[in-house]
Structure formats: C-alpha cells, structure tokens
Amino acid sequence: MSTTQRSESMNSFFDGYVNSKTTLRLFVNQYENALRDKVEKENIADFHSFKSIVPCINHYDIEKQFQSVYTNSKFQEFQKELTRKxxxxxxxxxKEGAIEVYQVTEDMRIGDKRKDVVYDILLNEEEFEVKCSCHHYEFRGILCRHVLCLLREKRIKEVPLKYILERWKKNVKRKHNFIRCTYSGMEDTSVAKRFDMFCAIHFMKWQK
Known part of the structure; x- marks a missing residue:
C-alpha cells in the first residue's frame, strides 16, 4: 500500500470521530468507537458472506476458486477485474530462463485524450510467480485484469494459495477484533498535553 493510500485509509477510519479539538482521553474513546464500528460492519459483512453467495459471472475456474474463499465484497471487486480481462x-x-515476459496494452482515458498504456507481465510457471507493472495486486490484494487475461491464455485453472490473501477470507479472525484500548488517568501528564497539541496542529494542517 502506498503512503498516500495509507494516509487516506487512516483519514477514512477516523472520519467523523476526531477533529482539532480532540484530547487524548477523547481520542482513545473515539478510537474504541471507530474500531468497534469497523468490527461490527465487518462481522455483518462476514455473516452475509457465509449466508449468501455472490454468483459467478462465467465458468472460469479461477473465479469459482475465489468465490469459495473470499468475502462477498472482495469477491465482487475481483469480479470487476475479471470482467475487464x-x-x-x-x-x-x-523468455529469460524460466521467466516469460508478456505485454498487455490498455486503452486509457487521460483527461480529454485517450492513450495506449503498455503493462509488462513477468511469469515464472515453474514456481508460479507472476507480477504486473500495474502493481494492482500489491495495492489492492487481488490479481489484476492483465494477469487474469494471461492466465486465461495459458489455460491456468487455479492460482496458488499465496495469491489468496488471508485478510480477505470469509473465515479469517481479524486481529483488530481483539484489540482493547484503555485510558488510565493520563489527561494531566506531559505526554497527554503534547499529544493534544500534536492533534490540534495536525488537524489544522489537514483541514487547510
């Protein structure tokens, strides 16, 4: 995940819970509320993933593989990539040794113009290592449409488990579900005061 994406993710997590007036005590309380809300939403999503199944859009074996293990929301994200392949x-x-090099050209709209963007794909079938220069897998945790179209052409029907990330599985026990936060009378300490000052400065910069 890039630094910008990580920052946006954190801002999204705390949106509506903290602001420039947030003290350390309130921050801890609001963090617990934000985390509790996140866990509740994920539990509901997990429940629906177990109770309902998003249908496959074709007879592609890899799609069935992801359907059986991923949560509904992440599987639907995978399906979007799949349909675009x-x-x-x-x-x-x-070919360089065991590594085969492929290219996929994508017609993209950039502003008011269209441009052909070429992506490089490296495939090592012996160890089943595949990488695409779009870095979609590194950023989003699912195989990109460029890789999927190559797997289709190679008639590969199943991907190794290393490309099925634990954090998107239906049955995963997320570690943050077990995090407990406590605030033990720190509001009058120098640490708390420095933290309160940091929050005020940070959010003033963020809101500019």
Missing amino acids: IYYYPTFIK
Whole structure:
C-alpha cells in the first residue's frame, strides 16, 4: 500500500470521530468507537458472506476458486477485474530462463485524450510467480485484469494459495477484533498535553 493510500485509509477510519479539538482521553474513546464500528460492519459483512453467495459471472475456474474463499465484497471487486480481462490480449515478448515476459496494452482515458498504456507481465510457471507493472495486486490484494487475461491464455485453472490473501477470507479472525484500548488517568501528564497539541496542529494542517 502506498503512503498516500495509507494516509487516506487512516483519514477514512477516523472520519467523523476526531477533529482539532480532540484530547487524548477523547481520542482513545473515539478510537474504541471507530474500531468497534469497523468490527461490527465487518462481522455483518462476514455473516452475509457465509449466508449468501455472490454468483459467478462465467465458468472460469479461477473465479469459482475465489468465490469459495473470499468475502462477498472482495469477491465482487475481483469480479470487476475479471470482467475487464476480456478486453485484453497478452503479447509474448521474450523468455529469460524460466521467466516469460508478456505485454498487455490498455486503452486509457487521460483527461480529454485517450492513450495506449503498455503493462509488462513477468511469469515464472515453474514456481508460479507472476507480477504486473500495474502493481494492482500489491495495492489492492487481488490479481489484476492483465494477469487474469494471461492466465486465461495459458489455460491456468487455479492460482496458488499465496495469491489468496488471508485478510480477505470469509473465515479469517481479524486481529483488530481483539484489540482493547484503555485510558488510565493520563489527561494531566506531559505526554497527554503534547499529544493534544500534536492533534490540534495536525488537524489544522489537514483541514487547510
């Protein structure tokens, strides 16, 4: 995850819970509220993932593989990539040892213009290592449409478990579900006062 994405994720997590007036005591309380709300939403999503199944959109074996293990929301995100793979066709470039190099050209709109963007895909079938220069897997945790179109052409019907991340599984026990926060009379300490000052400065900069 990039620094910008991580910052946006944190801002989204605390949105509506903290502001420039937030003290250390209130921050801890609001953090617990934000975490409790996040856990509750995830528990509801997990419940629906177990009780209802998002149907597959085709007979692609890899889609069935992800359907069986991923939460509904993450599986639907995977399906969006899967449906877009039909627009792309990989071109073999070269082979270096066990690594095959392919390219996929994507027609993208940039502002008012359209531009062809070329992505490089590296595939090691012996160890089943696959990487795409779009870095969608590194950022989002699911295989990109460029890789999926290559797997289709190679007639690969199942991906290794290392490409099915634990944090998106239906049955995962998320660690933050067990986090407990306490505030033990720190409001008058120098640490608390420095923290309160830091929060005020941080949020004033954030809101500019």
